Amino acid sequence: MIESLDITGLYPFQSPNGPKIAIIAQLRNSKEELARRFEEEKSRQGWLGNVWDWTKNNLGTSGEDKEWYDPRKWWSVLVNRDAGSNKVGKDIAGIDAKIAELEQLANSGNDAAFVKKYKELTGKELNLNDISGEKNLLEGSKVDERVNNYSESQEIGVDVIADIGSGLFSFGCYAVAAAGILAAPVTGGASLAVTGAAIAGAGVIGSGVKTVIKGTDAISGGREYTSDDLLYDASTGFISGVLAPITAGIGGVIGKTVASRLGIEVAKEGTARLATSSAKSAIARPFLNFGQRYVGGTATKRAAAVTAEMAVDGTIGGSLDNTARHVIRTGGFEGAGKAFVHGAIGGAILAPVIGGGMRGIGRAVKSAEDLGVDIVVARDLARQDLQNIPETGTKSLLDMVDAKAVESIIKNADEITSDKSIRTFLGSLAGRLNKRGQDVKYYLSDQETRLQMILEDTGIGPSKIIQTLSSDSSLPKTVKDMFARLRSSTTPSRSLREAQGLADELYGPGKYILQRRLGSATIGEAYLADFNRQKVVIKMIKEDVTPERLIEERDAFIAAARHFYNDPKEADFQVRTIESMYKGWMEELDLNIEAQGARNLAAGAKRFDVAQPIEVGNRAGRGISVVYEMAPGIEMDKLIKMLKVYKENPQEYFERFKDRIARHEWLAEPEKWMKDLPSTYARAENEQFMFTSKGGRTIHGDPHAGNVFINLDPKTNKLRVTYIDTGLTMQRTNKEIVNDLAMSFNIMTGNSRGIARQLVENADISAGTSREELINKFASLLDERLFKAGINLKDSQYNGKVINSILNELGIVSSSKDGVMIKAAIQRILTLNELKEVTGSLINPKDNLLDLSRGLRGAFLRDPVATTRTVLPAFKYIGNNRVDAFRTLFQIFYKEPVQVPEISPLPLELPA
Numbered sequence: 001m002i003e004s005l006d007i008t009g010l011y012p013f014q015s016p017n018g019p020k021i022a023i024i025a026q027l028r029n030s031k032e033e034l035a036r037r038f039e040e041e042k043s044r045q046g047w048l049g050n051v052w053d054w055t056k057n058n059l060g061t062s063g064e065d066k067e068w069y070d071p072r073k074w075w076s077v078l079v080n081r082d083a084g085s086n087k088v089g090k091d092i093a094g095i096d097a098k099i100a101e102l103e104q105l106a107n108s109g110n111d112a113a114f115v116k117k118y119k120e121l122t123g124k125e126l127n128l129n130d131i132s133g134e135k136n137l138l139e140g141s142k143v144d145e146r147v148n149n150y151s152e153s154q155e156i157g158v159d160v161i162a163d164i165g166s167g168l169f170s171f172g173c174y175a176v177a178a179a180g181i182l183a184a185p186v187t188g189g190a191s192l193a194v195t196g197a198a199i200a201g202a203g204v205i206g207s208g209v210k211t212v213i214k215g216t217d218a219i220s221g222g223r224e225y226t227s228d229d230l231l232y233d234a235s236t237g238f239i240s241g242v243l244a245p246i247t248a249g250i251g252g253v254i255g256k257t258v259a260s261r262l263g264i265e266v267a268k269e270g271t272a273r274l275a276t277s278s279a280k281s282a283i284a285r286p287f288l289n290f291g292q293r294y295v296g297g298t299a300t301k302r303a304a305a306v307t308a309e310m311a312v313d314g315t316i317g318g319s320l321d322n323t324a325r326h327v328i329r330t331g332g333f334e335g336a337g338k339a340f341v342h343g344a345i346g347g348a349i350l351a352p353v354i355g356g357g358m359r360g361i362g363r364a365v366k367s368a369e370d371l372g373v374d375i376v377v378a379r380d381l382a383r384q385d386l387q388n389i390p391e392t393g394t395k396s397l398l399d400m401v402d403a404k405a406v407e408s409i410i411k412n413a414d415e416i417t418s419d420k421s422i423r424t425f426l427g428s429l430a431g432r433l434n435k436r437g438q439d440v441k442y443y444l445s446d447q448e449t450r451l452q453m454i455l456e457d458t459g460i461g462p463s464k465i466i467q468t469l470s471s472d473s474s475l476p477k478t479v480k481d482m483f484a485r486l487r488s489s490t491t492p493s494r495s496l497r498e499a500q501g502l503a504d505e506l507y508g509p510g511k512y513i514l515q516r517r518l519g520s521a522t523i524g525e526a527y528l529a530d531f532n533r534q535k536v537v538i539k540m541i542k543e544d545v546t547p548e549r550l551i552e553e554r555d556a557f558i559a560a561a562r563h564f565y566n567d568p569k570e571a572d573f574q575v576r577t578i579e580s581m582y583k584g585w586m587e588e589l590d591l592n593i594e595a596q597g598a599r600n601l602a603a604g605a606k607r608f609d610v611a612q613p614i615e616v617g618n619r620a621g622r623g624i625s626v627v628y629e630m631a632p633g634i635e636m637d638k639l640i641k642m643l644k645v646y647k648e649n650p651q652e653y654f655e656r657f658k659d660r661i662a663r664h665e666w667l668a669e670p671e672k673w674m675k676d677l678p679s680t681y682a683r684a685e686n687e688q689f690m691f692t693s694k695g696g697r698t699i700h701g702d703p704h705a706g707n708v709f710i711n712l713d714p715k716t717n718k719l720r721v722t723y724i725d726t727g728l729t730m731q732r733t734n735k736e737i738v739n740d741l742a743m744s745f746n747i748m749t750g751n752s753r754g755i756a757r758q759l760v761e762n763a764d765i766s767a768g769t770s771r772e773e774l775i776n777k778f779a780s781l782l783d784e785r786l787f788k789a790g791i792n793l794k795d796s797q798y799n800g801k802v803i804n805s806i807l808n809e810l811g812i813v814s815s816s817k818d819g820v821m822i823k824a825a826i827q828r829i830l831t832l833n834e835l836k837e838v839t840g841s842l843i844n845p846k847d848n849l850l851d852l853s854r855g856l857r858g859a860f861l862r863d864p865v866a867t868t869r870t871v872l873p874a875f876k877y878i879g880n881n882r883v884d885a886f887r888t889l890f891q892i893f894y895k896e897p898v899q900v901p902e903i904s905p906l907p908l909e910l911p912a
Contacts, residue, residue: 019128020106020114023137024099027121030138031095038092038147042085045154046221048213052157056084078349083153088146095121095143160346162213162233163240163321168357170206170241174198175365199245206241207234232328239324244358247317255292255309262304264297306359314354318347374882381790381883382890388791390798419563425459425556428549432457448482456490456522459553460545461578463490463522464585468823492520493543499527503538506617506625512538519706523588523727528630535630536614537724539591547589547622554582569766573811576764580813584820588727591623592616597729598628600698601688608684608721611709631722633711634664636681636831640705643838646670666712673712676719678835681708682843683851684721685828690741690855692734692862701728701820704827705834730820738859738870740821744852745874747799750787750888751881753779754874755803764813774810781806788884793891796829845893 063076105114118126214233218225294302322343500514512529561574595613602610617625646653661667688699713720746754756778836842859867878885
């Protein structure tokens with residue numbers, strides 16, 4: 001480095017450009033020294049200094065060449081981009097270009113231009129005849145000033161941020177303490193003495209918080225944190241802590257004053273609603289006016305009160321805090337007035353941060369306090385509701401019959417029977433009944449089995465409806481049991497020999513050797529077969545179940561509905577319902593769809609397995625048979641029956657089911673796994689309903705116990721679910737899954753409007769009907785009959801009945817997707833109830849909430865914008881209706897035992 005600009009030794013020949021070349025060399029040395037000093041200052045910054053520097057670089061403005069009234073000028077006083085490392089570093093790097101220009105001018109011989117450019121760079125005059133004595137040519141230059149400003153700005157910025165942080169934190173502690181003060185109703189807990197202690201406590205907390213913030217910042221930057229630093233930070237932190245609740249209280253008073261002048265009110269919140277006022281509390285009341293909620297008036301007026309409150313918080317806090325900091329730093333009051341003004345300006349600019357932060361904390365504390373009161377109120381209301389159990393039973397089968405429809409049938413019998421579609425159906429029915437009457441098995445069966453056979457002959461649709469009714473707990477037991485048999489034990493349409501013949505036709509002679517029939521349902525029947533010494537399952541569409549028969553039924557029932565109902569709207573609703581049901585059933589007649597459903601359901605599944613198709617047998621382009629892998633384990637419906645026996649007589653369990661126990665050794669220790677059965681099933685269902693995945697999810701639309709196999713996984717030694725019979729599945733997009741999650745929140749919190757909107761928006765409604773009007777009616781009826789009826793909501797089946805009854809009453813036919821979802825959800829609830837009955841265990845509601853939160857988290861990660869847009873209304877409802885929302889949650893999840901009244905069975909005489 002050149003110590004002097006004496007060029008005698010450097011240029012012995014006394015070149016005319018010698019002085020200028022020496023100046024350029026010295027400028028380069030000065031630039032390197034400036035860059036070194038700047039980098040050293042940057043390296044000393046701790047975590048908070050780096051945050052502040054980032055703020056200046058990215059959020060700051062430049063006040064240079066700006067008029068005083070320009071907002072950028074005011075903002076730059078606080079957050080100066082010119083004092084950020086990006087700008088300073090850029091200016092230092094720019095010196096090289098300016099030195100290069102000087103070098104060009106030196107060679108050009110234009111001394112005047114050289115002198116002018118030198119002054120632009122250094123800010124100093126230059127005498128080329130006398131250049132001795134200067135060591136650092138850039139000292140005092142604009143760039144040198146920028147480096148100094150950077151250092152000073154970093155020091156002040158870190159201190160201010162630490163003050164704000166300690167002030168807000170200590171105010172938060174004070175606000176929590178004040179909430180406790182408010183909760184002491186008559187004892188004078190909100191006296192000036194207690195409030196003063198809380199304020200002093202805020203000061204102590206502020207002192208500690210600031211020393212921690214500044215100390216960790218120094219250590220992270222490799223700087224020494226001296227005892228002087230500690231004393232200064234503790235003193236200024238104490239002042240920030242004390243000032244925070246005081247300025248917040250003053251701001252609250254100003255906000256309340258402005259509000260009263262504008263004709264708006266301050267809402268009473270939290271325990272203040274329950275507490276009585278006292279003379280003592282009046283003394284301290286000004287210090288408790290923080291985070292107030294303004295109600296009434298226009299949005300503009302409420303905003304004015306909030307703005308006034310925040311502006312006062314920021315301005316007073318900034319001025320007093322900056323003045324105190326100046327006095328402590330300088331040790332005197334000289335310049336304190338200027339510090340007061342600068343602090344007021346900075347506080348006013350930072351009002352959204354300082355005042356808004358304190359207001360936000362105050363609102364959060366008061367809201368939390370208010371929330372606590374609301375939860376207590378909601379809990380007490382829910383406890384009362386649990387005693388009110390709605391009547392869910394049907395006392396007579398006649399209750400299920402529409403009296404007006406019966407009257408219409410009698411009145412219009414001739415017209416009805418003359419309808420072509422109805423006559424065709426009745427002719428087919430007569431043929432089936434005649435064939436049944438010639439079957440020897442019919443006469444050898446008991447009365448109940450005979451009636452079941454007759455019910456099967458009425459048609460595919462009626463049998464499907466009866467299967468659904470079999471889940472109705474309010475039916476008389478004899479009727480319910482009879483209906484339940486139609487779910488999995490209907491009359492087969494083929495003998496084993498006939499089924500073998502069809503398998504040979506579809507897959508090749510002798511490829512699959514059928515061994516025995518596994519079961520028969522309304523549409524299909526299943527057989528156990530051997531394939532290369534491996535067990536497989538072959539499902540076949542029943543011989544007499546055809547698309548033509550289904551269409552014949554549909555047309556007949558549509559014609560009957562138009563004759564039965566005099567009200568055109570009611571008739572239209574019934575027709576649309578019939579069309580929707582038969583559309584879904586028609587898809588079940590093509591087993592290609594079922595096979596693809598099995599593949600889709602298994603895709604990406606982690607909590608369950610799905611029996612996979614091996615091949616499909618087609619006839620006339622329609623899959624009428626499919627070969628499946630053998631599902632491991634045992635059918636859950638059989639497992640439930642076994643557990644019922646075990647509960648009644650353990651010894652009989654081991655004797656009666658010894659063959660099954662020999663095939664599945666884990667069955668020998670039911671006490672080890674039976675309690676986990678409900679949660680295992682629920683977790684599998686939750687994955688389908690709640691978790692998003694690439695491309696969406698597929699759900700099983702009929703997850704009753706007969707369609708689920710249970711096995712003990714040898715790898716994990718835990719129960720594992722395997723689904724079969726995927727004839728009714730539904731592909732759900734991630735958007736639809738998020739809608740389902742929102743629906744779950746809405747049901748758990750009683751958001752009737754949210755439920756109504758989702759069910760109505762995609763539904764089939766009568767022509768000319770307003771969807772918005774239907775949503776309003778639906779929501780009103782849900783509140784009236786369910787969520788605000790003051791009844792026990794633990795009976796999920798009853799809740800589903802209410803929703804379905806409202807759908808019917810308003811003539812709303814759910815979309816095919818929503819219909820499958822509703823059916824699957826109801827079946828899931830019924831299956832869980834069955835499992836609870838035999839295991840004595842039910843899934844913990846917390847597990848459902850946990851899976852719900854996991855589902856939401858996954859949805860947010862995949863599409864945060866769409867998920868927020870979908871779920872936000874559900875959370876808004878909770879925020880705006882806290883008592884109602886928590887009341888419903890308590891009604892559903894409260895663990896208080898509730899006795900459900902028994903319904904006396906209706907004696908039923910079966911035909912001989």
